[in-house]
Amino acid sequence: EWTTGSIVEEQVAAIREQVGDAQAICGLSGGVDSAVAAALVQKAIGDQLTCVFVDHGLMREGEAEQVERDFVAATGAKLHVADEKKRFLSALQGVTDPEEKRKIIGREFIRAFEEAERNILEEAQAEGASVEFLVQGTLYPDVVESGGGEGAANIKSHHNVGGLPDDLDFRLVEPLRALFKDEVRAVGAELGLPAEIVQRQPFPGPGLGIRIIGEVTERNLDILRTADAIAREELTRSGLDSEVWQMPVVLLADVRSVGVQGDGRTYGHPVVLRPVSSEDAMTADWSRLPYDLLATISNRITNEVEEVNRVTLDVTSKPPGTIEWE
Ligand code: XMP
Numbered sequence: 263e264w265t266t267g268s269i270v271e272e273q274v275a276a277i278r279e280q281v282g283d284a285q286a287i288c289g290l291s292g293g294v295d296s297a298v299a300a301a302l303v304q305k306a307i308g309d310q311l312t313c314v315f316v317d318h319g320l321m322r323e324g325e326a327e328q329v330e331r332d333f334v335a336a337t338g339a340k341l342h343v344a345d346e347k348k349r350f351l352s353a354l355q356g357v358t359d360p361e362e363k364r365k366i367i368g369r370e371f372i373r374a375f376e377e378a379e380r381n382i383l384e385e386a387q388a389e390g391a392s393v394e395f396l397v398q399g400t401l402y403p404d405v406v407e408s409g410g411g412e413g414a415a416n417i418k419s420h421h422n423v424g425g426l427p428d429d430l431d432f433r434l435v436e437p438l439r440a441l442f443k444d445e446v447r448a449v450g451a452e453l454g455l456p457a458e459i460v461q462r463q464p465f466p467g468p469g470l471g472i473r474i475i476g477e478v479t480e481r482n483l484d485i486l487r488t489a490d491a492i493a494r495e496e497l498t499r500s501g502l503d504s505e506v507w508q509m510p511v512v513l514l515a516d517v518r519s520v521g522v523q524g525d526g527r528t529y530g531h532p533v534v535l536r537p538v539s540s541e542d543a544m545t546a547d548w549s550r551l552p553y554d555l556l557a558t559i560s561n562r563i564t565n566e567v568e569e570v571n572r573v574t575l576d577v578t579s580k581p582p583g584t585i586e587w588e
Pocket of ligand 1: 587
């Protein structure tokens with residue numbers, strides 16, 4: 263019978279058989295797929311697995327901690343954290359073009375991951391072990407899609423943490439290859455991963471970097487992270503998480519408008535709420551969230567985030583709008 267428990271048992275046995283005594287590494291993105299793949303492999307081979315988390319500083323509030331603390335606590339996995347926040351900020355300095363941002367983030371990510379990888383390989387070598395395997399959270403729809411031609415691939419240069427360089431000749435371990443997303447979530451829950459990881463909404467590889475219209479600076483990231491955390495908290499509190507596919511919050515860092523607070527003039531930035539409903543992100547409709555919820559989010563953001571004096575709602579479907587603004 264095809265139960266979550268039997269999927270786990272079957273995959274654990276298959277991973278043990280494939281990997282044997284060798285070592286494996288796995289990149290964690292903060293997303294569901296890499297976390298569940300890593301947890302499965304950890305269950306199968308324990309400390310023969312080293313997980314790598316490249317912290318690019320473009321995650322939402324609390325997400326780096328979810329990986330560094332909660333994932334490790336839940337799985338006991340060996341984790342190598344590469345703190346690369348400064349590297350990404352300096353590579354992105356002065357850059358406002360969306361495609362350029364995407365390319366820089368993708369490129370720096372691969373470089374940072376390769377450096378971490380090299381460290382791990384050297385450490386293993388010093389101990390007489392060899393790292394032969396790379397774990398990837400490839401799902402069944404990814405398998406089908408990558409066999410299915412290019413399609414709309416040129417609209418944006420997608421950066422996915424799964425899409426790593428293939429010059430180091432690892433053999434791949436892909437324990438989720440036969441699974442759909444909902445099955446992956448069930449397996450993650452079965453393995454004891456926290457709900458924040460297992461139920462996480464889709465989040466782009468380039469992270470908040472493509473939700474800042476304008477330059478990606480520490481200040482702009484802080485503003486956006488705070489506004490985004492408020493919006494997510496209120497959406498969850500309203501009980502409507504499951505109605506929404508994802509809700510990007512976008513900071514218009516290049517725009518300022520005049521406002522009034524207390525008896526003073528403000529000249530701050532707008533943020534855009536972009537809640538969408540979708541089946542697969544190929545098409546989407548803007549979510550008809552209750553006005554009361556939107557009002558709460560707006561009040562809290564403008565009260566609690568000093569630099570933001572206006573909250574707007576994106577009422578565009580996809581097409582013609584994409585879900586992300588860049
Ligand atoms: P768009 O903006 O193209 O987004 O309508 C469709 C879905 O893809 C996500 N997205 C990305 N995911 N790397 C990713 O892993 C990326 O570079 C990327 N860009 C967009 C987006 O959040 C939405 O779910």
